[in-house]
Amino acid sequence: MKSKMIKKILTVNAVFACLFGVSLFFFFDTQLDDLLGKHLRVHPSFTGGEVAEDFVETIDDTDSLDFVRYTVFLPVINAKWVDNSEYWQLVFDYKNGSESLKNLVLYIDFDNIAGGSLSFLPDDAHVSFDENHPWDYAVKVSDNEAKIYDSAKNFICNAQFLSLEKGTQFKIRLPLKDEGLQRILGAKKTWHYVLADGNLQFAGENSKPLGVEMKIQNKNAASEKEDEAFISQMKKMYEEAMESDSGADDIEENLTFYKQKIDENPEDFVSLANYGSNLAKKGGESSVIQAVMLVNESYTYLNKAAQLSRGKDGEVEVLLNRASVSASVPEGVFGKSEVGAKDFVRLASLSDDAEFKSYCWAMASECYKKCGKTTFAAIALQKAKNLLK
Amino acid sequence: MILEAILLGLSTGTYCTMYCAPVLIPFLFGCEKTGHKRNAALTGAFLGGRLAMYFILGAAFAGMELLVHEYMNPVLARKLSVYAYIFCGLSLLFNSLGVKFPWGCKDGCHSPKLRRIGNDWVTAVVTGLSVGLHVCPPLWTAILRSVFGGNGISGFFYFLFFYVGTLPFFIPLLGIPFVAKKLPVIKRVSRVTQFCLSLYFLVCLGLLPFFFG
Amino acid sequence: MVSSLILCALMSCLTFFFCVVMGNFAPTSIIYAVFLIFIFTRMTFAERKRIGSGVIYRRIFQTVFAVGFCIAFISDLYAERGSMAITSEAMNNSELPFCHIAIPQVLLPFLITKSIIFPARISGAYAAAASMICIWLAVTLTVGRGWCSWICFYGGWEEGFSHVAKKRRLNLLPKNKEMREIHFGFFLFIILASICQLSCIYCEWFCPFKLTTEYFPMNSIPTLLAGVMFIGLFLGLVVVLPILTKRRTQCSTLCPFGAFASLTDRISLFRMKIDTDKCKGCLKCASACPFGAIDITTIQEKKGHPELNCAKCGECMNACPEKAISYEFRFNMKKEKCGCGRKEPKTAFGRVLREISEPAQLFRFAAFTFGMIMSSGFVDRSMKIVFDAIKGAF
Numbered sequence: 001m002k003s004k005m006i007k008k009i010l011t012v013n014a015v016f017a018c019l020f021g022v023s024l025f026f027f028f029d030t031q032l033d034d035l036l037g038k039h040l041r042v043h044p045s046f047t048g049g050e051v052a053e054d055f056v057e058t059i060d061d062t063d064s065l066d067f068v069r070y071t072v073f074l075p076v077i078n079a080k081w082v083d084n085s086e087y088w089q090l091v092f093d094y095k096n097g098s099e100s101l102k103n104l105v106l107y108i109d110f111d112n113i114a115g116g117s118l119s120f121l122p123d124d125a126h127v128s129f130d131e132n133h134p135w136d137y138a139v140k141v142s143d144n145e146a147k148i149y150d151s152a153k154n155f156i157c158n159a160q161f162l163s164l165e166k167g168t169q170f171k172i173r174l175p176l177k178d179e180g181l182q183r184i185l186g187a188k189k190t191w192h193y194v195l196a197d198g199n200l201q202f203a204g205e206n207s208k209p210l211g212v213e214m215k216i217q218n219k220n221a222a223s224e225k226e227d228e229a230f231i232s233q234m235k236k237m238y239e240e241a242m243e244s245d246s247g248a249d250d251i252e253e254n255l256t257f258y259k260q261k262i263d264e265n266p267e268d269f270v271s272l273a274n275y276g277s278n279l280a281k282k283g284g285e286s287s288v289i290q291a292v293m294l295v296n297e298s299y300t301y302l303n304k305a306a307q308l309s310r311g312k313d314g315e316v317e318v319l320l321n322r323a324s325v326s327a328s329v330p331e332g333v334f335g336k337s338e339v340g341a342k343d344f345v346r347l348a349s350l351s352d353d354a355e356f357k358s359y360c361w362a363m364a365s366e367c368y369k370k371c372g373k374t375t376f377a378a379i380a381l382q383k384a385k386n387l388l389k
Numbered sequence: 390m391i392l393e394a395i396l397l398g399l400s401t402g403t404y405c406t407m408y409c410a411p412v413l414i415p416f417l418f419g420c421e422k423t424g425h426k427r428n429a430a431l432t433g434a435f436l437g438g439r440l441a442m443y444f445i446l447g448a449a450f451a452g453m454e455l456l457v458h459e460y461m462n463p464v465l466a467r468k469l470s471v472y473a474y475i476f477c478g479l480s481l482l483f484n485s486l487g488v489k490f491p492w493g494c495k496d497g498c499h500s501p502k503l504r505r506i507g508n509d510w511v512t513a514v515v516t517g518l519s520v521g522l523h524v525c526p527p528l529w530t531a532i533l534r535s536v537f538g539g540n541g542i543s544g545f546f547y548f549l550f551f552y553v554g555t556l557p558f559f560i561p562l563l564g565i566p567f568v569a570k571k572l573p574v575i576k577r578v579s580r581v582t583q584f585c586l587s588l589y590f591l592v593c594l595g596l597l598p599f600f601f602g
Numbered sequence: 603m604v605s606s607l608i609l610c611a612l613m614s615c616l617t618f619f620f621c622v623v624m625g626n627f628a629p630t631s632i633i634y635a636v637f638l639i640f641i642f643t644r645m646t647f648a649e650r651k652r653i654g655s656g657v658i659y660r661r662i663f664q665t666v667f668a669v670g671f672c673i674a675f676i677s678d679l680y681a682e683r684g685s686m687a688i689t690s691e692a693m694n695n696s697e698l699p700f701c702h703i704a705i706p707q708v709l710l711p712f713l714i715t716k717s718i719i720f721p722a723r724i725s726g727a728y729a730a731a732a733s734m735i736c737i738w739l740a741v742t743l744t745v746g747r748g749w750c751s752w753i754c755f756y757g758g759w760e761e762g763f764s765h766v767a768k769k770r771r772l773n774l775l776p777k778n779k780e781m782r783e784i785h786f787g788f789f790l791f792i793i794l795a796s797i798c799q800l801s802c803i804y805c806e807w808f809c810p811f812k813l814t815t816e817y818f819p820m821n822s823i824p825t826l827l828a829g830v831m832f833i834g835l836f837l838g839l840v841v842v843l844p845i846l847t848k849r850r851t852q853c854s855t856l857c858p859f860g861a862f863a864s865l866t867d868r869i870s871l872f873r874m875k876i877d878t879d880k881c882k883g884c885l886k887c888a889s890a891c892p893f894g895a896i897d898i899t900t901i902q903e904k905k906g907h908p909e910l911n912c913a914k915c916g917e918c919m920n921a922c923p924e925k926a927i928s929y930e931f932r933f934n935m936k937k938e939k940c941g942c943g944r945k946e947p948k949t950a951f952g953r954v955l956r957e958i959s960e961p962a963q964l965f966r967f968a969a970f971t972f973g974m975i976m977s978s979g980f981v982d983r984s985m986k987i988v989f990d991a992i993k994g995a996f
Contacts (some may be wrong), residue, residue, distance in 0.1 A: 402714075403714050403715065406714055406797060407714075407797055407798050407799075407800065408798065410794060410797060410798075411794035411795060411797060411798045414790075414794060415790065415791075415794070491783065491787070492780060574783070577783045577787070578783055578786045578787045578790060579787070579790070580787070581783055581784055581786075581787020581788065581790075581791070582787045582788075582790040582791045582794065584787075585787065585788060585791035586791050586794065586795065589791070589795055589803075589807075593807060593824075594799075597823070597824045597827070598824075600823075601822060601823045601824055
């Protein structure tokens with residue numbers, strides 16, 4: 001009797017799993033992937049090693065995301081499926097792929113190599129080296145290749161050089177075949193001078209090199225939680241501000257109202273944007289099938305509105321509608337997070353209100369994080385915080 | 390000092406699994422006679438060979454003045470590994486053909502001429518010696534500390550305790566006869582595995598890198 | 603009849619959503635959706651007429667999926683990288699597509715190193731590691747090794763080639779046991795070698811499907827040798843031997859995922875059952891099995907189920923003249939000598955429910971749903987490519 005009952009329950013579960021469970025799984029596939037993806041990572045030997053240190057600097061203080069980033073990795077041994085089994089990776093990211101990257105020179109001081117040089121390779125100038133940190137090895141990047149020199153300016157070997165992300169990222173892998181370069185394996189600290197077109201990057205007014213502890217970078221989980229709390233706070237602030245301004249809550253009424261206005265004037269971009277936004281809201285309250293159809297339809301209106309409103313009054317309202325929709329729809333299904341982030345960045349540039357700008361930068365940060373652009377996310381968040389200081 | 394040495398030995402877990410498990414697991418599962426004593430003795434022979442090679446390497450490194458850095462030259466380590474795979478692969482291949490061929494031969498013997506050199510005991514010792522050629526970072530550190538740490542006797546014991554620290558990872562192998570008894574099919578399956586591994590070690594990890602870098 | 607109609611209607615709705623709606627109502631997505639609904643409907647009603655007769659539709663579906671996947675995947679590679687060969691950029695950026703065959707190779711090293719020993723995207727793309735692992739888990743819990751015969755986009759090649767020849771030229775039935783031993787022995791070798799090297803050895807040296815997806819550039823002797831090996835394995839195990847033996851030789855002797863799925867199949871919902879009372883020992887099922895999962899001894903010793911490596915394709919059901927083979931729930935595998943314990947439902951509704959909850963119906967539905975969803979994007983894109991190519995030619 002008991003076993004029959006158990007079999008019946010199991011049969012019902014099997015029926016549900018087979019008829020509905022499979023399709024439900026694919027509906028929630030993105031969320032499951034993200035959940036599992038948080039706990040997975042690729043073996044460091046494939047990605048260039050563990051990160052020792054990374055330095056990010058925004059290029060200017062305007063509402064742009066121009067930045068330079070320099071990441072130093074720990075050396076890798078026994079790497080598989082790559083040209084060099086032992087290498088040391090250094091990565092440059094420039095948002096705009098500046099031309100000056102073509103004349104990049106790195107001067108590196110190893111703490112376990114005595115001596116070094118205080119003079120430049122030919123064609124470099126503008127700064128001087130710290131006497132306490134004469135460089136031991138230099139990597140000169142030009143014409144899509146990277147050459148390694150020792151402190152006596154002798155050519156050692158070519159480094160593997162890759163220009164990625166449409167020229168905005170340079171990956172340099174120094175092969176560790178040379179016994180001198182192999183000293184990196186025992187180095188506890190290294191100092192880096194990063195020169196682009198003869199100018200020292202990351203150092204500000206002085207010419208101090210970047211110090212890098214050669215151990216795995218400790219990512220602070222607490223600071224990530226702080227960031228999330230900041231973004232939630234900004235969202236709450238905005239919602240409170242919008243509550244007092246909000247109009248009708250009824251979506252169908254809004255749709256009818258805006259449809260009428262669009263019929264009267266097909267180029268009324270504010271109505272187009274509001275119609276699109278309400279369609280997306282309607283999708284949020286519908287079944288999954290309808291939701292996908294409605295959100296896709298809403299973008300035809302939102303995109304048209306954004307196009308028509310460019311540079312005109314009302315652009316803020318239009319972009320705000322589109323950005324809000326982009327930030328709320330699942331990235332895995334619609335892939336609109338980057339569109340949303342760019343809209344929020346433009347909104348920040350169009351407004352003078354510090355709190356609103358801060359909200360826009362915070363939302364841009366969240367959107368960039370969703371689509372995997374972590375550097376932009378970090379910079380946007382930094383800007384959001386700086387505006388409220 | 391003893392605790393430090395043992396802890397250093399325990400830190401080799403990943404490397405021990407990487408280098409020793411592929412050799413020992415199919416080898417021990419594929420044995421004709423799967424008694425606990427024989428299994429433990431073969432494992433002991435393997436470990437003895439490995440220890441002997443570690444001492445030889447330590448003496449060679451000290452003699453060739455290679456112990457100047459706290460890290461092992463990775464290029465040299467890879468070259469030693471190539472030799473390790475060649476000898477290990479050859480030994481496992483002789484064992485496969487001479488004693489443990491998966492099909493069709495009486496007592497697993499495909500090539501009677503290889504019965505002596507492919508004998509289980511010889512294979513255990515030779516593969517132990519070969520696996521000893523894989524130099525992992527903790528092993529390098531242990532060699533450095535035992536050579537430069539103090540006088541000869543304390544250095545010797547430091548290394549011995551380091552080696553004792555690596556032994557817990559081999560304890561699960563003592564359960565092989567138990568599993569083999571429950572799953573008799575695993576003997577033939579392991580023999581296929583050993584044959585494939587021997588060819589893979591010899592050709593893909595040994596001869597190809599040896600000739601083509 | 604009603605139960606079949608309900609299932610077909612449900613499948614049509616799912617196909618409409620996953621193919622047509624997600625494909626933005628493109629004409630090719632509509633064509634493929636119609637094809638899928640046709641296949642499923644024909645399969646369901648054919649099974650009503652004669653048990654096992656629906657297998658031809660499974661074969662057609664899987665072959666179409668394999669070809670469509672190949673076309674779409676290769677074109678994606680050309681769009682992204684400009685070649686089928688793996689570029690340094692893709693390798694350095696960890697952008698290699700992660701396929702299911704890598705899963706058994708990365709599991710144990712993951713426990714040791716807490717990382718995936720394959721340079722793939724972790725999430726956010728269709729061939730990301732997290733995505734494939736989630737799909738594998740869902741498939742394992744439902745259809746188990748039915749993946750190989752219903753969903754695998756590589757196995758479709760062998761499915762197609764193994765039905766090219768009318769007559770079998772080479773009989774491998776007496777060697778089933780040895781082939782299984784080779785399969786599991788090779789699987790164990792792959793696992794141990796992957797632990798040894800902390801990289802996916804099968805992908806590096808042995809995968810024959812590199813010919814239909816991507817491969818390492820052959821710019822050195824070792825990579826050239828690897829190239830010769832995978833091309834040889836493809837021609838031998840995927841083309842020639844299936845034609846000669848009418849079996850899926852790669853799937854049943856080499857594929858590590860197949861061996862792994864055989865082991866994890868124990869947690870799936872379904873299993874094939876052989877009713878030893880009805881079985882007359884004709885061995886037609888053993889002859890028909892493309893995976894060599896029914897030995898002569900399986901029937902002679904009245905084991906009551908195929909061997910471990912059964913992929914639940916249903917070919918044995920089609921071949922059996924006594925209808926002694928059926929799908930069954932794994933939790934219900936105990937032998938029932940007669941239907942005495944089972945009460946017949948009194949109402950039509952009850953009868954319909956009983957029919958819907960038949961293990962065979964549920965298995966086919968679940969397996970087809972997986973296959974339909976996973977194939978929709980690829981086959982749709984491949985059709986677009988083919989139509990554009992034909993347009994371009996004219």
